[in-house]
Amino acid sequence: MSLSQEEIEILDYIKLMLPSGLSGYPADYLSWVKMEYKKKGKPHTNVTMKNIENCLAILKDEKVIEPSKNDPRELCPNSSILQKSWNKDSYEIFGAFEFSPIQYVRSRLESFLKVNNVVEDDLVDVSIATIEAIENAAKYGDGNSVFVSCQIIGKKLELQIINKIKDVDLETELLKKYTSATTLMKGVMVMQKLFNHVDLQILEETQQAKLYAEKILT
Ligand SMILES: Nc1ncnc2c1ncn2[C@@H]1O[C@H](COP(=O)(O)OP(=O)(O)OP(=O)(O)O)[C@@H](O)[C@H]1O
Ligand SMILES: [Mg+2]
Numbered sequence: 001m002s003l004s005q006e007e008i009e010i011l012d013y014i015k016l017m018l019p020s021g022l023s024g025y026p027a028d029y030l031s032w033v034k035m036e037y038k039k040k041g042k043p044h045t046n047v048t049m050k051n052i053e054n055c056l057a058i059l060k061d062e063k064v065i066e067p068s069k070n071d072p073r074e075l076c077p078n079s080s081i082l083q084k085s086w087n088k089d090s091y092e093i094f095g096a097f098e099f100s101p102i103q104y105v106r107s108r109l110e111s112f113l114k115v116n117n118v119v120e121d122d123l124v125d126v127s128i129a130t131i132e133a134i135e136n137a138a139k140y141g142d143g144n145s146v147f148v149s150c151q152i153i154g155k156k157l158e159l160q161i162i163n164k165i166k167d168v169d170l171e172t173e174l175l176k177k178y179t180s181a182t183t184l185m186k187g188v189m190v191m192q193k194l195f196n197h198v199d200l201q202i203l204e205e206t207q208q209a210k211l212y213a214e215k216i217l218t
């Protein structure tokens with residue numbers, strides 16, 4: 001299959017993402033390619049699903065990515081191409097849901113934990129708790145930059161997530177919280193249960209939310 005000039009560029013973007021262990025549906029890859037374009041200040045509206053599918057087909061042929069065993073629609077990088085000696089992972093993403101930030105953080109984190117031989121029970125705990133954290137950053141953040149950092153020092157895992165808080169009308173927010181089932185205030189409780197230490201700071205002066213959490217690994 002021959003790729004267009006633009007698809008050759010898209011293929012390069014995807015190849016750069018894969019060593020970080022990003023896995024997802026083709027639609028997730030489309031969101032992440034758009035995110036890379038936005039990071040570089042380039043227009044991203046003309047990247048199509050067809051472009052992404054053409055690139056993913058090539059990567060599948062090259063055996064760089066493969067369908068996940070649990071869900072064949074999900075594509076995963078082959079473990080041989082993941083980063084080596086990877087004890088710290090920090091990056092910035094955009095929190096807006098159109099860029100698929102939750103699947104981005106979830107898949108990247110799970111790959112990071114696997115490379116570091118974290119046992120399955122810890123991996124599941126850290127993953128569930130981190131999904132709650134990044135969901136909050138996407139829901140209550142301003143949609144722009146979210147800073148994520150995860151590192152393992154000895155048996156301790158440290159997670160930090162920083163986002164800008166979006167402007168909200170307090171009254172509407174309170175009504176939403178206490179009158180609908182869409183928000184149950186369970187996120188922070190889940191984090192407290194699954195991490196050994198959780199600190200969420202809401203900084204009024206800089207309009208930032210800073211989460212710091214620790215997990216002692218088995
Ligand atoms: N990253 C964040 N940025 C801004 N505000 C946050 C952030 N994380 C939490 N909050 C605030 O803390 C509150 C509690 O978060 P929590 O995750 O427990 O509940 P929720 O997100 O409202 O509901 P649920 O998680 O059950 O869907 C949120 O409603 C929000 O006001
Ligand atoms: Mg929440």
